[in-house]
Amino acid sequence: MATGEEKNKWNSTIDQNGAQSDNPFFEVTITYPGKKNTQTILSHEPPPVQRLWHGAHANHSKLFYGDNLDILAHLANDSAIKGQVRLIYIDPPFATNKVFKSRARKDAYQDLLEGAAYLEFMRERLVFLYEMLAEDGSIYIHLDGNMAFHVKLLMDELFGRSNFRNFITRRKCNPKNYTRNQYGNISDYILFYTKSANYVWNRPHQNWTDKRSVEEYSYIEKATGRRYKKVPIHAPGERNGATGQPWRDKLPPPGKHWQYPPETLEQMDARGEIYWSPTGNPRRKIYLDESKGIPIQDIWLDVKDAHNQNIKITGYPTEKPAELLQRIIEASSNPGDLVLDCFAGSGTTLGVASELKRAWIGIDNSLEAITTILQRFSKGLERMGDFVNTLPPKHLQQKALPLFQETDVINDFELWASDNIKENLASVLADWSQM
Ligand SMILES: C[S@@+](CC[C@H](N)C(=O)[O-])C[C@H]1O[C@@H](n2cnc3c(N)ncnc32)[C@H](O)[C@@H]1O
Structure with missing residues (x-):
């Protein structure tokens, strides 16, 4: 195996004209129409937010219904949150040009932005997420091959190339019987960046077989x-x-x-x-x-999306498995830390963060997502098989259950909404109060 010797490569870059660059990083930038200046993004004026419900116990966890740009701009004015978030995980739309329905065939969300519009949508949020993160904080961005490389360039610009840690490849599903003339697509990617060189890191390990x-x-x-x-x-x-x-x-x-x-x-x-x-x-x-076990590397084969009828899920589309979030949250935060997911979906990050004794902030602008999160918190998850009313075959019933199952009712949080859309939540709250 060839191992190169470290060179101070980013400190002495030569530009196209042969001149030494002052920039400590080799300056590769991505340009596209409509790319705003960072200050313009940060001057976004959000509508007011209102607290609609709170649990009995004081807690820093907050669930927001609203556009995440508005909510992040609002949080950027809150000194208890700005610069205090230890870990951000986001699983945004992937620019698939698709609309997504839940297993119960309810409209969940649309993923219709593409190209420059998609990139600027992401960049606006990433600019605010940088502000949210603590100096020793980490951010994980879950994407697929469609936009991961474009977003990597945005992240290098916003967070600094030296704060790039890993480009994690995850096996998302079992091999497919692919009919197109290309290799089966079974992977997606997670970009891992930190805000600085000193960051929380609890090296994760796998048990030896x-x-x-x-x-x-x-x-x-x-x-x-x-x-x-x-x-x-x-x-x-x-x-x-x-x-x-x-x-x-x-x-x-x-x-x-x-x-x-x-x-x-x-x-x-x-x-x-x-x-x-x-x-x-x-x-x-x-x-x-x-030995503590086998240190986890940057290819993750063991945290696939729900793949047998016995695994418990919410039924929200593109829901990520709890074990994936368990790995990330344990590696890059400690109990008591604040974890943020502004594309919360079914609330996987929020549920796992609660179980692992972290406080959290979740944001989503889909009514179906908020409904699913509230249901997850009060009733837990359902076996995937239950969504089709068939029992899994015996051999699947014996297969490994997820390592991690959320078990507790979660009610120590606050529910907030953007003022301009809070009315939409009335029926969701009425149903929730009956659960
Ligand atoms: C891929 S899903 C996240 C799934 C989640 N990781 C899970 O495990 O369930 C993306 C989520 O982002 C939400 N979303 C998309 N655009 C948003 C926006 N501008 N503001 C807030 N949420 C948004 C969608 O409603 C959707 O629930």
């Missing part, structure tokens, strides 16, 4: 029975200090240095943590029982 742990940790220590693997005890780069000197009369390989100074290596050897090859080369032992 028996098979993988035996393959990876293939040795057993005779004295203790502990399973271990052997790894080099040197690292790339030459050093002049102690780690570049001989240890036990052995120099590190050319271009490398010992990972630890000689006295630490001696202590490790005394504890039996170093393996000596028959030719006298030291290797470090890494024990399976000290």
